[in-house]
Amino acid sequence: MRSSKRFLAGLTLAALLFSVVGDAFAADVKANKKRGQVYFRMVCTACHVDLTGAAIPPAGRTMAEWRAYLDADKHDASGKTNPSARYYISHAYRESIKDHNKAAKKFLKLPDEQLYADIYLFAVNGAKDSDTPATCN
Amino acid sequence: MKPDPRKQETPTGLSRRGFLTLCAATGAGAAMPWRSFKAASRGLKVPAHSWSRGEVIPSTCNMCVNRCGIKCHVVDGVLEKIDGDIRNPKTAGGTCAKGQAGVMALYDPDRITHPMIRVGARGEGKWRRASWEEAFEYTADKIDKIIGKYGPEGLLFSSCTDLTEVFFIKFGKYLGTPNFARHATLCLASRNVGYFATMGSVPDADLVNAKYILMFGANRMESFELPHNRDLIAGLQNGARLVVIDPRMTVTASKGEWLPIRPRTDMALTLALMHVLIMEDLYDRDFVASVTTGFEELKAHVARYTPEWAQQETGIPARTIIKMAREMAAAAPAVVVYPGRRSSWYTNDAQFRRTLPMLMALLGAFDTRGASFFNAGKVKLGSFDWELEPVEVAPRFDGFDEENFPLAHHEDGGYINLRDTILNGTGKYPVKGWMLYKQNTLASVADSAKTLRMMETMDFICAIDIQPSQTAWMADIILPETLYLERLDPLWTPAGTTKYVGIRQPVVKPQGEAKTLLEILQGLGAALDKRREFETPLADVFNFTMEDYIDAQLKKLPIDRATLVKDGMWIPPGQGLKLGEYRNGNQKFKTPSGKIEFVSERFRRNGYDPLPVYEPVVEEPGKQRLVTGRYAWFTHASNQNNIWLNAIHPENEVWINPDLAEEKDIEDGEYVKVRSPVGEVRIKAYVTPRIRKDTVFITHGFGTNSAGQTTLYGKGAADQVLMEDRADTISNNQALHETFVEIVKL
Numbered sequence: 001m002r003s004s005k006r007f008l009a010g011l012t013l014a015a016l017l018f019s020v021v022g023d024a025f026a027a028d029v030k031a032n033k034k035r036g037q038v039y040f041r042m043v044c045t046a047c048h049v050d051l052t053g054a055a056i057p058p059a060g061r062t063m064a065e066w067r068a069y070l071d072a073d074k075h076d077a078s079g080k081t082n083p084s085a086r087y088y089i090s091h092a093y094r095e096s097i098k099d100h101n102k103a104a105k106k107f108l109k110l111p112d113e114q115l116y117a118d119i120y121l122f123a124v125n126g127a128k129d130s131d132t133p134a135t136c137n
Numbered sequence: 138m139k140p141d142p143r144k145q146e147t148p149t150g151l152s153r154r155g156f157l158t159l160c161a162a163t164g165a166g167a168a169m170p171w172r173s174f175k176a177a178s179r180g181l182k183v184p185a186h187s188w189s190r191g192e193v194i195p196s197t198c199n200m201c202v203n204r205c206g207i208k209c210h211v212v213d214g215v216l217e218k219i220d221g222d223i224r225n226p227k228t229a230g231g232t233c234a235k236g237q238a239g240v241m242a243l244y245d246p247d248r249i250t251h252p253m254i255r256v257g258a259r260g261e262g263k264w265r266r267a268s269w270e271e272a273f274e275y276t277a278d279k280i281d282k283i284i285g286k287y288g289p290e291g292l293l294f295s296s297c298t299d300l301t302e303v304f305f306i307k308f309g310k311y312l313g314t315p316n317f318a319r320h321a322t323l324c325l326a327s328r329n330v331g332y333f334a335t336m337g338s339v340p341d342a343d344l345v346n347a348k349y350i351l352m353f354g355a356n357r358m359e360s361f362e363l364p365h366n367r368d369l370i371a372g373l374q375n376g377a378r379l380v381v382i383d384p385r386m387t388v389t390a391s392k393g394e395w396l397p398i399r400p401r402t403d404m405a406l407t408l409a410l411m412h413v414l415i416m417e418d419l420y421d422r423d424f425v426a427s428v429t430t431g432f433e434e435l436k437a438h439v440a441r442y443t444p445e446w447a448q449q450e451t452g453i454p455a456r457t458i459i460k461m462a463r464e465m466a467a468a469a470p471a472v473v474v475y476p477g478r479r480s481s482w483y484t485n486d487a488q489f490r491r492t493l494p495m496l497m498a499l500l501g502a503f504d505t506r507g508a509s510f511f512n513a514g515k516v517k518l519g520s521f522d523w524e525l526e527p528v529e530v531a532p533r534f535d536g537f538d539e540e541n542f543p544l545a546h547h548e549d550g551g552y553i554n555l556r557d558t559i560l561n562g563t564g565k566y567p568v569k570g571w572m573l574y575k576q577n578t579l580a581s582v583a584d585s586a587k588t589l590r591m592m593e594t595m596d597f598i599c600a601i602d603i604q605p606s607q608t609a610w611m612a613d614i615i616l617p618e619t620l621y622l623e624r625l626d627p628l629w630t631p632a633g634t635t636k637y638v639g640i641r642q643p644v645v646k647p648q649g650e651a652k653t654l655l656e657i658l659q660g661l662g663a664a665l666d667k668r669r670e671f672e673t674p675l676a677d678v679f680n681f682t683m684e685d686y687i688d689a690q691l692k693k694l695p696i697d698r699a700t701l702v703k704d705g706m707w708i709p710p711g712q713g714l715k716l717g718e719y720r721n722g723n724q725k726f727k728t729p730s731g732k733i734e735f736v737s738e739r740f741r742r743n744g745y746d747p748l749p750v751y752e753p754v755v756e757e758p759g760k761q762r763l764v765t766g767r768y769a770w771f772t773h774a775s776n777q778n779n780i781w782l783n784a785i786h787p788e789n790e791v792w793i794n795p796d797l798a799e800e801k802d803i804e805d806g807e808y809v810k811v812r813s814p815v816g817e818v819r820i821k822a823y824v825t826p827r828i829r830k831d832t833v834f835i836t837h838g839f840g841t842n843s844a845g846q847t848t849l850y851g852k853g854a855a856d857q858v859l860m861e862d863r864a865d866t867i868s869n870n871q872a873l874h875e876t877f878v879e880i881v882k883l
Binding site: 032034035038042059062102103106128129131132133 | 337528529530544
């Protein structure tokens with residue numbers, strides 16, 4: 001049986017997840033995990049597999065690591081790709097790949113902050129120490 | 138020509154009697170290569186011709202979920218015989234009675250070979266034949282009306298596991314429903330949750346090299362998973378000690394030491410075993426220190442669970458428990474604490490399953506020879522380039538989500554939860570259409586009377602199936618799918634010690650007008666597109682062939698489809714399982730701590746007991762606990778109507794201990810009434826000392842309500858009629874062993 005601590009534990013977890021998104025974005029941005037999943041897999045994963053041969057599953061990092069990574073907005077320090085993670089969610093980037101990427105095309109008009117919140121929620125919720133680790137499949 | 142399977146000589150030239158004799162000679166055909174099979178049949182009267190004649194086509198079996206490699210002997214377009222494929226690394230030539238009886242699944246006279254629309258009341262058995270065009274229009278019309286009235290979330294999609302299941306689920310997603318129910322909560326959801334919380338995944342087991350094998354209820358010799366069957370036999374031949382904990386002496390238990398435990402007390406035994414290992418300082422200190430967390434809390438926790446206490450709970454003597462712990466410690470790390478598979482037993486299953494990897498960890502019995510281990514992974518198949526799914530979808534209607542079942546797999550749904558939600562009217566919105574893909578819910582979910590009531594609430598029920606199962610029999614329309622021997626399926630790759638890619642391909646033409654699932658969805662999608670605008674037209678989504686899909690899967694592999702079709706499988710180079718990576722810290726477990734967690738962080742933060750707490754058993758005096766399980770020749774409720782397999786075991790029985798039989802004056806073979814709080818059945822008694830006096834056993838899959846299953850109809854009784862609908866509290870896996878019944882002499 002779930003113990004009587006269930007409610008408090010749920011509140012704690014909810015608060016934790018809310019802080020993830022709430023700290024980073026305006027309060028009126030309601031993240032859509034499904035949309036984050038679709039964009040993450042069809043843009044982020046697809047590109048990483050093409051360039052490096054390896055996926056970047058949400059379950060490859062902890063919740064804290066994802067938060068730190070996304071909050072710092074540091075994509076790549078090598079100089080080979082854009083250093084900003086946000087760049088790859090931006091309208092400009094979506095515009096540049098929309099002709100060959102279905103997710104970029106579909107979410108082209110979505111505000112950057114909304115899509116970033118979606119990605120954020122999917123990545124953190126799917127982290128390896130989360131309750132629902134997510135793969136790239 | 139479609140042969141008449143009811144004639145003494147079947148299309149294979151093998152009579153039913155001959156099939157039975159061969160199965161008996163081969164131990165129900167278990168795990169035996171073709172040459173051995175032939176040798177075993179020496180002296181029997183078998184057809185004059187050899188089955189090696191004709192064309193031999195490699196494929197993949199589908200008579201259960203294990204997907205063994207098979208070779209199909211086809212002569213003049215008729216499938217004559219199925220053998221195991223000796224080259225297959227998973228099954229190495231083995232095929233069981235079920236696999237061989239795939240021939241009769243193909244030529245079963247009860248198969249549905251054209252669409253059927255119900256014309257009488259639901260379940261009355263009155264149907265009319267329909268063309269596919271009419272069937273698509275009829276079904277699309279019903280779905281369209283439900284979407285119009287309730288939205289796409291008014292549809293529920295239920296499916297059984299299969300290689301093509303992905304298409305069915307995709308179809309539901311493109312329609313826009315979030316409501317799916319897959320098989321997990323009828324099977325292994327609680328095991329998965331327990332292992333996931335403790336060590337991040339479910340390990341495999343090196344049964345060949347183990348010195349001590351402990352199985353809780355797992356019936357490996359009858360619930361076939363051929364690699365494990367073969368490995369268990371090899372392990373026993375190598376001298377492994379096998380101890381089986383089960384209130385019933387299964388065939389597996391007969392191969393080792395049977396400890397007839399009092400039902401629902403398994404956790405008392407595992408906690409007491411941990412108590413002895415820790416208190417006698419028999420645990421693996423190095424492993425515990427380097428690979429686990431929470432040991433001190435565990436030590437304090439199990440201090441109260443003494444062997445003497447466990448004896449009172451389990452009925453297993455304290456001295457036996459102590460001896461077990463010492464023997465396991467002596468054999469460690471070459472010990473397998475077997476994870477098991479179907480874990481739909483009790484309402485505390487997820488917590489009990491957690492204790493198995495905990496026991497394993499104390500013994501250091503992981504990631505080394507003769508122990509449990511994580512598999513080498515799968516071949517990485519390419520992804521098909523699907524159209525984008527809708528992302529703005531409603532939440533599930535039944536609250537099977539992060540809030541109510543935080544550790545469950547939410548997309549799989551939970552049958553007990555969803556059925557109660559519908560019947561209680563407590564859903565977020567109504568669900569009025571039910572699409573079923575080979576999911577025989579009436580037979581697979583406890584308390585079938587409740588399932589019938591749930592069906593009555595539906596405006597429309599569509600069953601895509603091969604046979605008129607109990608559930609299909611209650612549908613409004615049945616759309617006939619091709620059998621696995623008639624179609625090309627997506628490729629598959631198993632998780633195992635050897636990686637390979639297998640193909641399932643047509644060996645004969647479809648019977649009647651049966652279509653592949655992909656063809657059915659294409660037809661249905663086109664009919665729906667005419668009625669409604671979807672985010673992406675369904676015709677566009679499913680505008681591909683199975684060959685296209687397979688080519689996408691193969692696009693990054695050095696193998697082409699034609700070669701796979703010819704060879705039946707592909708084994709990539711670079712095989713090898715590297716043990717020791719977790720023990721030496723190079724690999725982390727997929728848990729919050731990265732280690733095996735005696736104290737589960739995932740359980741703790743979600744309000745569940747972070748250490749497994751034993752709940753005393755409550756019994757009902759004068760009644761017996763009902764348990765269920767499987768015989769080697771049947772898969773769930775799917776092939777009891779197969780003429781050959783039914784001939785092996787035409788009717789099920791209730792197993793009764795001789796002492797109970799004497800008290801109730803019941804003779805072996807006599808028909809009795811079995812009564813539970815939710816139903817009663819008439820069934821033949823099998824009086825046997827192979828079961829405890831406080832327990833009765835009924836195997837699954839009999840007592841069909843479908844008169845369309847002419848071989849099975851009227852034979853035996855349905856266990857699910859008797860079972861109360863309890864479920865594991867964490868995973869919602871149904872708990873099939875929580876019902877007490879009365880045995881009544883007739």
